[in-house]
Amino acid sequence: MSTYFHPPKYPATDFTSMTAGDEPLPVVVVGAGPVGMGVALGLAQRGIAVTVLESADQVSFGSRAICISRHSLEVAARLGVGPELEKIVLPWVGGRSYYRGQEVLHFQMPHSEHDVRGPMVNVSQSEIEQIMTEALLAHPLITLHWSARVVGVVRAGKEVMLDIDTAFGARTLRACWVVAADGGRSRMRELAGLRLQGNSYEGSYVIADIHWESKLPAERMVWFDPPSNPGSTIIMHQQPRDIWRIDYQLDASDDAAVETQEHRIRDRITRHLEWLENDVPWTLEWHGFYRAHALALETFTHDRILFAGDAAHLVPIFGVRGLNSGMEDAETLAWQLAAVVHGTADEVLLQAYSTERRGAWQQNVDNAGKSTLIMSPGSHGYRTTRDAVLALATTRPEFAHLINPRQSSATHAHLSPLTWPVAQGTTGVLPGDPMEDRRVRVVTTSGTVESSLNQVRGTGFAVLGIGLDAAAADVIAAHAAALAMALSPESVQAIVVPRAGVEVDPATDLTVLDDGDGVLSRALGASDGEVFVIRPDGLVLCRVRDVSLLGQIHEHLRSATAPTSGVVPAHTEAGATPEELVRENAWMGLSEALDQADETDREGFLTRLAMLLGSQSGRREFVEALAAASAVSSKARHSASKHSVVDA
Incomplete structure (x- = not known):
């Protein structure tokens, strides 16, 4: 019997009485996702009344974001919902990646005996939202309205007027501050005349939740070009109560409208589970569709409208940074907006919020972008080198680090106008760094x-x-x-x-x-x-x-400033060895060069490159490299032939 979470629906409530007063509401939050509710809880903790508007009549349905980082659990604890959340999560510490049928990576995220929590847990976003909803409904300073859709915005001096469609007719709210946390398709962003800028990636993924009583371990599992779905990439994560999240990539030639039909989704999943020698029945509970984006507003602060979460920025799904970065947005915005509302800081402090969190978005994009180029390469050059990396990793494990998903971790604020400089040569935890719980x-x-x-x-x-x-x-x-x-x-x-x-x-x-x-x-x-x-x-x-x-x-x-004496803390990428950086630079540099090479001369380009590199190395090293490349090539041909027989 399925234990899939189906959220309850909430009745719409009228708020005519709230529109009749002379004083505007202190803060209105648009969007009751984890980010909007996080902002509301953080403000209410600081004695500020908050009105939350949600266009839907229930929390989101389906797993959506499922991987919650250690840092986000710390945020949840500070917001007061940590204990309830940690009762239902499924911890995990690492994962495995496979090329066709062979394991090419086994990674574990950093974790020490002094850490209070494990590095990552899995739980459906809808269940997170349900826990947060109950916290909002119980808080005397928070008013939550369902089925309340913002249809108009007017900014007038130190106020914002919101026109709202409700089940009781049109209503208008006046607010001193509005937090727009209404997701990637933000209506508030549209009404404000703003557009996200950046890059969108070519790869498309179908995502599905199934109820499946499998004995597979709770870890991130990825298959590149599996025999069950040749040419695709499949990701699997276990959630609590025997719910499994499956993501699989569509080919560029696939018709998304056809591939997102239930019978096609069931067929794809069935083929993969049968290849895993599954004989346990399963049910399809929910499905969706996803494309990777790296987009953001130029600034997150627009007069008295403040943007947070997906309404302000989108990051690729790989490395699970979307919800985790949104929780950081919520906590940072809550304390800084509260300081402005209470008069202990000037409004310029909110520009610091924008600077910090857009900088955090860039950090996430820089890391998630590398993962995306492996998971969903969008050009001939990156597809070619990705496949080469996977093939090499079957016999040369030193290449496996390039496949590492670079899982989400807390971002820093070294370049924030609030962060104080330090003395030259200071090491350890620096200003702008996260102080993790221990x-x-x-x-x-x-x-x-x-x-x-x-x-x-x-x-x-x-x-x-x-x-x-x-x-x-x-x-x-x-x-x-x-x-x-x-x-x-x-x-x-x-x-x-x-x-x-x-x-x-x-x-x-x-x-x-x-x-x-x-x-x-x-x-x-x-x-x-x-x-x-x-x-x-x-x-x-x-x-x-x-x-x-x-x-x-x-x-x-x-005044949102910092002293000027000293040096700005410098961020260094943790964990990468000089040898790993060399391989990473070679991978990315070669990918770009292949994309720039003449299509009719790619083999000639690679031959000339090999000749130049061979002339710069010793004879023994070059012969060994030729032998390794040849062995991988032969193995790949044998594997492809074997899979073609199986598929036939």
């Missing part, structure tokens, strides 16, 4: 208890001092208290790690961590006397030694 030991009057950095610092700012004595700890507490008054109602928590051999008593305004083994200090790359200020969205605002500088934080936040 296990910590909290000193209490009755002993040490296990906790996490996320729990300790709460939902607001945190001032974290490393290697301090008792007097310096008191100074940290005083600065945190002063900052809390300046940023009210935003909370500010003081946290200290005492210097070795020093005892600091915990207090109501001071949390003391036991780092006797130095694990936390080493993870941060910090030495005694350094202080980190962590933003509500988990990013490091600054890292200083001169504690007196903490007194400047509020004014810098108010």
Whole structure:
């Protein structure tokens, strides 16, 4: 029996009384997806009344986004929906990729004993939305209206007027601020006369959810050119309660209208499951269609309309960055918009939101773009090199890293106008970096208890001092208290790690961590006397030694500036070895060159290239390279012949 989630429908509600007052609503959020609801929860946490408008009468149907990163789970915890969400998710840590029938990659995402959560979990977007909906409906400061479609927008000075179609007729709302989080086909974006800019990729994918009681492991599985569907790419993910998500690529010559019919989808899935020697019955629960895009608005802030999530930007599905980046948008926008509404920051702070989150979109596109060129190459050059990489990886595992999906991770804000510079040569966790949750030991009057950095610092700012004595700890507490008054109602928590051999008593305004083994200090790359200020969205605002500088934080936040002395933190790609970078550059450079080569002279181009490269290497190395390429070619021909017999 299927356990597929079917969301309930919600009745429309009238809100005539809300349109009659003289004062505009503080904030209206358009769109009740995870991003819009995340913004609403974050604002309500900070004492701001929010009205949410959703054109549908239920949460989305189908898995849609299913892979939720560790960082998004941290965001969910800070928004108050983490415990309920983590009850239903399915954790996973890695995956496998296959070329035809042979495994060519087995990857595992970074995970250590000090991490509070695993690197990734799977759960249907519709179930995430249902949990968030229940949180919204229970919050006294949030009003959620279903079946409320925005049909007109008028911007007038410090207000926005929204014309809305409802089940009760036409209505008009006046708002001080409007957050447009109404998805990739944003009506708000259309009404504002805005267009996304960037690139769209050629590859098209059918996506489907099936109920299938399989014993396959919960990991990301990808087949390139599988015998079950030659020429296609198939992705499989397990979800909770025996629901499996299957994505498969259509050929450029396929008619999408035909291939998205249920009988064609069932046929494709049946062929693949039979090839996997499946004898367990399954049911098709939902299906959709997808094309990869890398598009964004030039700026996410347009007067008093603020764009977030897919309404502001689209990223390719590969690497699961869409929903995860949207959750980051929501948390960043919530605390920054709240500061503007409460008057603790100027409106220019919202330009910082736009700068940060568009920069984050670029980071995601840079990584997802590489994954897309492997998963869905859009040109002859990239198709040729992708197939060559897959074939080489069957015998030369050093090429497998090029197939790695580069799974989503938290983005940085190094180039934000808010991020403070650091001294030349500073290493470790830098301003603009995410401060990930990790296990910590909290000193209490009755002993040490296990906790996490996320729990300790709460939902607001945190001032974290490393290697301090008792007097310096008191100074940290005083600065945190002063900052809390300046940023009210935003909370500010003081946290200290005492210097070795020093005892600091915990207090109501001071949390003391036991780092006797130095694990936390080493993870941060910090030495005694350094202080980190962590933003509500988990990013490091600054890292200083001169504690007196903490007194400047509020004014810098108010004006969306940072000190000018020091150097801008530099981001370096983690994990890539020099040899891997060489192979990546060779793959991308050769792809581009093939695309630029004359179609009638591609073989000649490759021959000349091989001659030039061979003349620059030793005889033994060149002979070995020729033998390896020949062996792969022979293996590929044999494999193709074998598959053609099976298909026949």
